[in-house]
Amino acid sequence: MDFRGKQAIYLQIGEYIFEQILLKQYPMGEKIPSIRDLAVALEVNPNTVQRTYDFLQQKEIIQIKRGIGYFVSNDAEDKILLFRREQFIETELPNVFRNLHLLKINFEDLKAQYQQYIQENFNTKI
Template sequence: MEFRENQAIYIQIAEYVCEQILLKKWELGEKILSIRELAVLMQVTPNTVQRAYDFLQQKQIISNKRGIGYFTDADALERILAFRKEQFIANELPVFFRNMYLLDVDFKEVNSLYQQFINDNFKK
């Protein structure tokens, strides 16, 4: 995974976990990858993944069943959406708006491109 320089890696891993849940690749209430498995997949140390999992537990998005592993919380969807929306508004939207202003891009053009993106990537 390519990590962004302007954000802590453990937060980016937490966002990845949330994205897997939002995309329904990891179901609510189901077991998720172990710390070691995700560390190998993300090419980071297990300590970094542990920090991400601790963060997600604090947000009540995942939980640890001692001796069994980590599971997504059955009712975590609203918390995931709130967390991801908060991250998006704080980190990505200001950059997007700045570029729109500098490049003189209007919302009609963005909306058209957004609709095309949704059709191309999420509607089957």
Template sequence: MVFKDSPAIYIQIALYMCEQILLKKWKSEEKIISIRDLGEMIEISPNTVQRAYDFLQQRNIIVNKRGVGFFIDPAAEENILSFRREQFLEYELPDMLRNMYLLKIDIKQVEKLYEKFVKTNFLNKK
């Protein structure tokens, strides 16, 4: 996993895990990789991974079954969508809209690019 300068690494780990759930690679109520194993796999301190797991637990995306491990919460997908939509609309979309305005990019042009992106990256994947 390649990390960026921002946001914090634990947030990037949490977002990666959320993406796996939204892409249905990790399924509802399925057991997920342990903190130690994930830390070793991505070469990150277990303390940082623990912060990501805590972050996801607070948002009811994963649940800790004591002595057994961490599992995907049954409502994880709904909770992820709610959280990510809120983050996108508040932090990412305003910058995009500002740039579209400044660069005189028409919304119809963006719509066509969006449709092509979805078709290319998601609809033809099995």
């Protein structure tokens, strides 16, 4: 895996696991790779993966079953959405707002555009 992002590696590994869970590669309630296996696959230090798993456990996205391994929580998807929402609002939204302000974009115009985009790409109405 190529770690390009600006985030710390352990968080990037976390993102990778989120993706796998959201893409159903790691189904909810099922076991995920062991720390060692994931470290080998990603060519990173097992202690870094350990830190990722600790972090995910703390966010209640995965659970440890002693002696068996790590499992995806049953409400992992919700937790991931919750976490990502928080993260988006905290880190990315300020940038969006800043650009909206700098480029003098009307917030109301944007709403229409947003709805059109959702319709075109996701075929759902809000």
